[in-house]
Amino acid sequence: MTNAIELIGITKRFPGVLANDNVNLTVKEGEIHAVCGENGAGKSTLMKILYGMQPADEGVMRLFGRELSFSSPNDAIDAGIGMVHQHFMLANQLTVLENVILGAEPTKSAGLINFDEASSHLEEVGKAYGLTVDPNDLVETLEVGERQRVEIIKVLYRGAKVLIFDEPTAVLVPQEVEELFRNMRELKANGATIIFIDHKLEEVLEIADTITVLRQGKTVATVKPQNVTATDLAELMVGSELPKPQISESSNNNTIALALEEVSVLGDDERPLVDDVSLSVNKGQIVGIAGVEGNGQHELVGAILGTQEIDSGSISLMGEDISNQSVRDRRESGLGYVPQDRQDEGLLLTAPLWENAALGHQTLRPFSNGWRQWFIDKVGSRSQTEMIREKFDVRTPNIDVSAHALSGGNQQKLIVGREMVAQPSVLVASHPTRGIDVGAQASVWQQIRDARSAGLATLLISADLDELIGLSDSIVVMFRGKIVARLNPSEINPRSLGAFMTGAALETES
Amino acid sequence: MNSSMIRRIGLALAAPTAAVLFATIASSIFLVIAGSNPFTAYGDMFEYGSRLEIQVDILNRATPLYISGVAAAIGFRMNLFNIGVEGQYRLAAIVAAYVGASVSLPAFFHIALILIVAMLVGGAYAGVAGVLKVSRGVNEVISTIMLNAIAISGLIAWLVREWQAGGTVDATGANLGIGTEPIDESGLIPNINSWLELFTREIGKGKELTGVLLVAVAVGVLYHIVLNRTRFGFDLRATGINPFAARAGGVNDKRMVLGAMVLSGVVAGLVGMAEIAKLGRFNPNFVGNLGFAGIAVALLGRNHPGGIAIGALLFAFLDTASGVLQVTGSASREIVFIMQGIILLAAVIAYEVVQRYRIREEARMASTLLAGEAEE
Numbered sequence: 018m019t020n021a022i023e024l025i026g027i028t029k030r031f032p033g034v035l036a037n038d039n040v041n042l043t044v045k046e047g048e049i050h051a052v053c054g055e056n057g058a059g060k061s062t063l064m065k066i067l068y069g070m071q072p073a074d075e076g077v078m079r080l081f082g083r084e085l086s087f088s089s090p091n092d093a094i095d096a097g098i099g100m101v102h103q104h105f106m107l108a109n110q111l112t113v114l115e116n117v118i119l120g121a122e123p124t125k126s127a128g129l130i131n132f133d134e135a136s137s138h139l140e141e142v143g144k145a146y147g148l149t150v151d152p153n154d155l156v157e158t159l160e161v162g163e164r165q166r167v168e169i170i171k172v173l174y175r176g177a178k179v180l181i182f183d184e185p186t187a188v189l190v191p192q193e194v195e196e197l198f199r200n201m202r203e204l205k206a207n208g209a210t211i212i213f214i215d216h217k218l219e220e221v222l223e224i225a226d227t228i229t230v231l232r233q234g235k236t237v238a239t240v241k242p243q244n245v246t247a248t249d250l251a252e253l254m255v256g257s258e259l260p261k262p263q264i265s266e267s268s269n270n271n272t273i274a275l276a277l278e279e280v281s282v283l284g285d286d287e288r289p290l291v292d293d294v295s296l297s298v299n300k301g302q303i304v305g306i307a308g309v310e311g312n313g314q315h316e317l318v319g320a321i322l323g324t325q326e327i328d329s330g331s332i333s334l335m336g337e338d339i340s341n342q343s344v345r346d347r348r349e350s351g352l353g354y355v356p357q358d359r360q361d362e363g364l365l366l367t368a369p370l371w372e373n374a375a376l377g378h379q380t381l382r383p384f385s386n387g388w389r390q391w392f393i394d395k396v397g398s399r400s401q402t403e404m405i406r407e408k409f410d411v412r413t414p415n416i417d418v419s420a421h422a423l424s425g426g427n428q429q430k431l432i433v434g435r436e437m438v439a440q441p442s443v444l445v446a447s448h449p450t451r452g453i454d455v456g457a458q459a460s461v462w463q464q465i466r467d468a469r470s471a472g473l474a475t476l477l478i479s480a481d482l483d484e485l486i487g488l489s490d491s492i493v494v495m496f497r498g499k500i501v502a503r504l505n506p507s508e509i510n511p512r513s514l515g516a517f518m519t520g521a522a523l524e525t526e527s
Numbered sequence: 528m529n530s531s532m533i534r535r536i537g538l539a540l541a542a543p544t545a546a547v548l549f550a551t552i553a554s555s556i557f558l559v560i561a562g563s564n565p566f567t568a569y570g571d572m573f574e575y576g577s578r579l580e581i582q583v584d585i586l587n588r589a590t591p592l593y594i595s596g597v598a599a600a601i602g603f604r605m606n607l608f609n610i611g612v613e614g615q616y617r618l619a620a621i622v623a624a625y626v627g628a629s630v631s632l633p634a635f636f637h638i639a640l641i642l643i644v645a646m647l648v649g650g651a652y653a654g655v656a657g658v659l660k661v662s663r664g665v666n667e668v669i670s671t672i673m674l675n676a677i678a679i680s681g682l683i684a685w686l687v688r689e690w691q692a693g694g695t696v697d698a699t700g701a702n703l704g705i706g707t708e709p710i711d712e713s714g715l716i717p718n719i720n721s722w723l724e725l726f727t728r729e730i731g732k733g734k735e736l737t738g739v740l741l742v743a744v745a746v747g748v749l750y751h752i753v754l755n756r757t758r759f760g761f762d763l764r765a766t767g768i769n770p771f772a773a774r775a776g777g778v779n780d781k782r783m784v785l786g787a788m789v790l791s792g793v794v795a796g797l798v799g800m801a802e803i804a805k806l807g808r809f810n811p812n813f814v815g816n817l818g819f820a821g822i823a824v825a826l827l828g829r830n831h832p833g834g835i836a837i838g839a840l841l842f843a844f845l846d847t848a849s850g851v852l853q854v855t856g857s858a859s860r861e862i863v864f865i866m867q868g869i870i871l872l873a874a875v876i877a878y879e880v881v882q883r884y885r886i887r888e889e890a891r892m893a894s895t896l897l898a899g900e901a902e903e
Contacts, residue, residue: 345777377776422889
């Protein structure tokens with residue numbers, strides 16, 4: 018077999034981060050090659066380089082033996098590389114056929130689109146790779162799995178020989194994952210080469226022919242699935258020297274800090290996104306929420322914070338009903354929040370650090386003062402920010418640079434710091450260590466642990482199962498908006514937790 | 528620290544300076560094509576603009592431009608595009624002129640009443656667009672354009688007839704024509720020639736420096752304080768930078784949209800006050816297009832109170848000093864419109880370039896720091 022892709026010595030630097038450090042990757046023609054690693058290990062950066070979205074600082078790229086360099090995804094597409102994005106890039110109001118040909122429309126004379134040619138080409142592609150979907154359906158009427166198939170067909174339609182799948186299973190329910198894997202095997206059988214980005218170990222072991230593991234921007238190993246276990250892979254991904262999140266003795270003191278009673282949130286189509294959820298977090302307790310992304314965790318967090326209206330049920334904070342309070346009232350009563358996406362929901366990227374430190378606490382001392390706290394206290398805000406910088410080890414030249422300038426880990430430390438110094442009674446932490454380096458991760462874990470000892474009630478939402486099991490006093494599993502299991506972290510491992518998350522364990526029970 | 532401060536100021540000034548320089552060169556090319564000598568034309572304009580009387584004209588023109596620029600900037604800071612300043616200030620002016628003419632009060636209260644009415648009307652009219660956006664999701668660009676049309680060719684055209692002055696001649700016997708009743712002398716903001724004359728010789732030729740200049744200065748100072756020193760301003764800027772983060776940080780985004788829109792309208796209401804003080808009433812000759820010019824001035828000044836002042840002065844200089852070109856015939860007067868357009872385009876581009884450079888520079892500084900620490 019020839020090599021479809023060879024990446025040799027790829028290095029990519031971002032401010033403060035070495036995203037790819039001398040990475041090597043060899044993908045044989047006609048295989049499914051999984052690239053796995055933790056969030057922030059450099060998988061996405063590597064794929065962006067391969068797909069021409071970013072140039073590498075150093076290194077060589079070969080496609081079927083030919084040395085290439087791409088300056089845009091168009092170059093990559095022309096060379097026969099296609100990307101199936103995690104977040105679908107489809108126009109909902111158009112049909113499948115229109116979406117597939119969008120940007121590569123075959124034309125007749127006078128610039129009219131040749132739909133006949135397009136649909137016959139689409140049919141050929143579908144037949145050749147065993148993918149079926151009705152070309153005349155509107156995309157908005159399709160299920161998630163079908164939309165993904167449209168994305169795949171779109172890539173194949175443009176003549177891709179090498180397909181990159183960027184965490185394709187993140188948005189799928191288990192049955193759809195099986196369907197996807199069937200499709201991937203079909204593609205392989207028909208000669209396509211697949212690069213599969215993922216960090217779910219069971220899936221990787223099931224589908225891949227070869228696995229390359231990245232850690233902290235470096236290639237640590239290339240292995241065959243038959244020679245390794247999930248535990249081996251996890252160790253390769255995490256590295257044995259990694260500080261494990263480990264909780265000391267319980268400091269749970271049985272005072273309920275946060276309580277949700279039968280909370281439901283309905284989506285636009287009246288389908289419940291959060292379905293009758295009841296849970297409570299005691300002072301000094303960490304309750305973890307496990308679940309595959311998109312099973313209602315995001316809406317649940319919004320409901321607690323107040324950005325998402327609830328349709329029924331009630332939420333109370335330190336015994337006080339906050340169901341109808343504004344976000345500001347809830348935050349003033351002691352609700353801390355670490356958002357799942359620090360840049361989207363946590364920071365004012367173009368504002369200086371000291372203003373970012375005030376965000377969410379601007380109604381309280383020392384960030385504001387005067388009559389009804391109407392005035393920003395610049396001196397107080399700045400000294401508080403200096404304190405956060407010192408205590409939480411935020412690496413920055415000064416507190417006047419914009420948040421943009423910091424690396425992800427330092428941005429995250431700033432956010433965790435500003436929430437912690439406000440001494441909340443309840444902290445909602447959504448993926449608090451996503452995409453940050455191990456050093457920052459260890460520091461965030463330590464902060465959460467210390468706050469727990471001091472009596473903080475924490476609701477922890479995470480996709481990192483080791484983090485969940487290691488930090489939580491108790492774990493609930495969300496599946497399709499419902500709490501489907503309440504588990505004791507000392508009695509489970511990532512594997513058994515994973516079974517609950519995909520609903521597999523439930524089906525065997527019932 | 529000191530050198531980094533100088534750097535920052537230098538960077539802030541680099542963009543507008545480059546824009547003006549570029550616009551001058553580009554306009555020169557147009558002048559040459561049109562068969563004029565650019566040096567003579569610019570020379571004429573500078574010579575004319577250096578006369579004290581003309582400088583008074585420039586300040587008089589810059590005053591409403593500045594207020595209008597601040598009104599637009601308040602919206603911009605929150606990513607709200609209030610195109611409705613035009614309609615807001617004209618509607619505010621006619622109602623204020625009408626109310627001002629129908630009462631007689633001591634000067635202080637009379638002037639205060641007129642200003643307050645103007646601010647209320649401007650704020651209320653802008654508030655309509657705010658309510659539409661918050662309750663129905665109507666884009667403020669669309670609604671303010673519509674509201675401009677309703678105000679200018681609808682409401683004002685009707686009100687001018689409705690409130691037509693009863694007499695046909697004013698106190699001096701001059702013909703009144705179409706327009707509202709004249710306001711008593713006590714309601715007119717007096718000129719501040721004496722203030723300027725503290726520094727200069729006497730201003731002759733019947734020129735008056737508008738007292739509204741002081742209102743403009745107050746607006747600028749308040750704008751700076753509210754935006755940078757108050758929590759309202761913090762919430763407003765936060766929403767402008769990242770509405771999702773602001774929301775998670777407890778900012779009520781709907782209330783902020785309404786608040787920013789109304790505040791923008793309140794300031795817009797003051798734009799017509801210099802003209803009211805000059806004419807003593809509202810009539811069809813009332814100065815127009817200040818709202819649109821204000822948007823340009825706000826863009827040029829980067830929504831910064833000082834920057835908007837410089838932008839307003841520059842545009843006022845070009846508007847005023849170009850008058851001399853008709854007299855000397857060294858170039859066509861319309862060249863200044865070309866210049867203003869090019870300055871604006873060049874400024875927008877230059878700001879973007881400098882902004883990107885600044886972000887890269889900061890990121891580089893932060894990573895150098897990290898690298899330095901790693902070596903230790």
